Amino acid sequence: MTTPGDALSSSAVSPAFRAAADSDAVWDRFLPPDHAAVLARADDAGDHLGRSKKELFTRLCSRPVLLDGATMSFGLDRRSGAKCWMLSARALSIVWVDDPSCWIWTADLPGSRFPEVAELVDVCWLEITGKLQLSLLSPRTTYAAYLVYAIADDSYGLECNIGILPPKATVTVVISGNGTKPTSTAASTSTENTICLQHMQGEEETAMHRRRQEYVRPRKNYGWKLVREADMDIRCPRRRGDDGWTEVELGEFAVAGEEDGVVEVSLKEVECRRWKRGLIVQGIEIRPKHTNSN
The missing domain is CATH 2.60.120.260 (Galactose-binding domain-like)
Structure with a gap:
């Protein structure tokens, strides 16, 4: 799975593939290395705590976060x-x-x-x-x-x-x-x-x-x-x-x-x-x- 699209397609194949494709290990590779430092500047930083890596990726794609006031x-x-x-x-x-x-x-x-x-x-x-x-x-x-x-x-x-x-x-x-x-x-x-x-x-x-x-x-x-x-x-x-x-x-x-x-x-x-x-x-x-x- 080399792209986010690959991971999403794999998760739809079977429950076994879904568990692997939805894992933090997979989705962490699709998040920028500095995403934690960037999100620390978010106006509502607590909104991102406790999310899985896939949930965080999906959230950032659909609803960009506001930074720096x-x-x-x-x-x-x-x-x-x-x-x-x-x-x-x-x-x-x-x-x-x-x-x-x-x-x-x-x-x-x-x-x-x-x-x-x-x-x-x-x-x-x-x-x-x-x-x-x-x-x-x-x-x-x-x-x-x-x-x-x-x-x-x-x-x-x-x-x-x-x-x-x-x-x-x-x-x-x-x-x-x-x-x-x-x-x-x-x-x-x-x-x-x-x-x-x-x-x-x-x-x-x-x-x-x-x-x-x-x-x-x-x-x-x-x-x-x-x-x-x-x-x-x-x-x-x-x-x-x-x-x-x-x-x-x-x-x-x-x-x-x-x-x-x-x-x-x-x-x-x-x-x-x-x-x-x-x-x-x-x-x-x-x-x-x-x-x-x-």
């Missing part, structure tokens, strides 16, 4: 057992978030994992950044970062329109060592993606949106003149099935081994300077990317 959450990927993290809006760096004319804090929204979310009141400069230590992630895993958000009924300035520069997302990984030996100079890699925060939902609507919509982007061979062209690589939003919120993939990155360093994820719309309202930010989730997932 409900500023982040920790869970596990059901397929691989890899660690999943979500940074709450309180744990993010949001430009102008301390100005109540620009952002406000809203409590207890339905489906939110955290007690507070950040709601955009009115800005022309949108910039959101989150950072996470690479040592908190699972090695030999490809991760993706997602903005988890909602759109208020009275929103404006967030939709993808012809002639308007869309937001850009950047994922930067800075490696400063291999976990035991620091390097004298940090190695950095960065990727950038074009993001759509608001348009029609559904696969057919998304495909139509990509075919018909045009976006303005600078092109070097035109002397950096802004020209219209279809952007087939734009990252589009989708509805999350578990909590009713919306997410959009900001980018992906790979964790090769036990590196020391940090991954920084940012979303910016600072070029067209149009005024925006109604973006409700729950947080940024970092979880393993499955290429065949919906």
Whole structure:
């Protein structure tokens, strides 16, 4: 039994297989080595005491736990057992978030994992950044970062329109060592993606949106003149099935081994300077990317 799925399948074969497949010895191999240290930071640490290893694994897959004063959450990927993290809006760096004319804090929204979310009141400069230590992630895993958000009924300035520069997302990984030996100079890699925060939902609507919509982007061979062209690589939003919120993939990155360093994820719309309202930010989730997932 090399994966959690193998163990679950074996437990359904017979009572004898079930006893072996449900044992702590089996499920302890699927839990991260540092899970006890992470759970010691849980806001409700007593909730995890006395559980079997299988119960703990299942709990972390279905209901991530809140850590560090409900500023982040920790869970596990059901397929691989890899660690999943979500940074709450309180744990993010949001430009102008301390100005109540620009952002406000809203409590207890339905489906939110955290007690507070950040709601955009009115800005022309949108910039959101989150950072996470690479040592908190699972090695030999490809991760993706997602903005988890909602759109208020009275929103404006967030939709993808012809002639308007869309937001850009950047994922930067800075490696400063291999976990035991620091390097004298940090190695950095960065990727950038074009993001759509608001348009029609559904696969057919998304495909139509990509075919018909045009976006303005600078092109070097035109002397950096802004020209219209279809952007087939734009990252589009989708509805999350578990909590009713919306997410959009900001980018992906790979964790090769036990590196020391940090991954920084940012979303910016600072070029067209149009005024925006109604973006409700729950947080940024970092979880393993499955290429065949919906």
